[in-house]
Amino acid sequence: MPEYGKAGATVRIISLLVIIFFLIFGVGSLLFRLLGLPILENPIFNWMTRPFAISASASAAGSNSSDLLEQERLSQLQVHLEQREFEVRQREEQMVQLAGDLKAREDILIAQERELQERAEILSIRMQSFDNLDNNLLANAQYLNGMPPEQAVAILENIQDDQILIDHLRAADKFAASRGQASLSSVWISMMDPTRAGRIVSKMATP
Numbered sequence: 001m002p003e004y005g006k007a008g009a010t011v012r013i014i015s016l017l018v019i020i021f022f023l024i025f026g027v028g029s030l031l032f033r034l035l036g037l038p039i040l041e042n043p044i045f046n047w048m049t050r051p052f053a054i055s056a057s058a059s060a061a062g063s064n065s066s067d068l069l070e071q072e073r074l075s076q077l078q079v080h081l082e083q084r085e086f087e088v089r090q091r092e093e094q095m096v097q098l099a100g101d102l103k104a105r106e107d108i109l110i111a112q113e114r115e116l117q118e119r120a121e122i123l124s125i126r127m128q129s130f131d132n133l134d135n136n137l138l139a140n141a142q143y144l145n146g147m148p149p150e151q152a153v154a155i156l157e158n159i160q161d162d163q164i165l166i167d168h169l170r171a172a173d174k175f176a177a178s179r180g181q182a183s184l185s186s187v188w189i190s191m192m193d194p195t196r197a198g199r200i201v202s203k204m205a206t207p
Contacts (some may be wrong), residue, residue: 137171144172145184152184153191162196166204 144152159165169185176183189197 133167134171137167138175140168141172141175144168144188145175145181149184149187149191153188156188157192157196162200162203166200169200169204 144155156165156168159168169188172185172188173183189200192200
């Protein structure tokens, strides 16, 4: 009986050592696989660590797939943002160009308005000059009508410009018509130098 008890104890010790051996090498191989370190190819080690290796590989594959999906999503988001940025930049350029066109048109309108205003001022000055000239001509016609024809003709013949002379004769006609009187312009012309008188009559007859 004592020998049998010693033999049983020996078997248990050997069994424990074998179990410890397999545990040590199994756990070590698993750690090597998880850490990505090279290990000796052994069917026993492979069989012991295969479930853990498969689980680790599946986990790594799942992680890689998730990373790829995230990278693809980020890439698509970046492309979308770049496209939006490009569109916004294009709109900004269009707005700047439109603002420039509007400013140019505004400058043109301002220049045209200024030119029209200057023309209106010039026209007003000319109209005032014409009014003053007309008033002066009427005043001269009244003055000429009030003097003897010989003196009036002498004054008229001193006017070198035919058009100014014609303006005075027409002013005399206008003044006489406003007073209901006969105009003396025909009398003055008849008393002038015949050559110039003929030229004046011809010009007055031309519209």
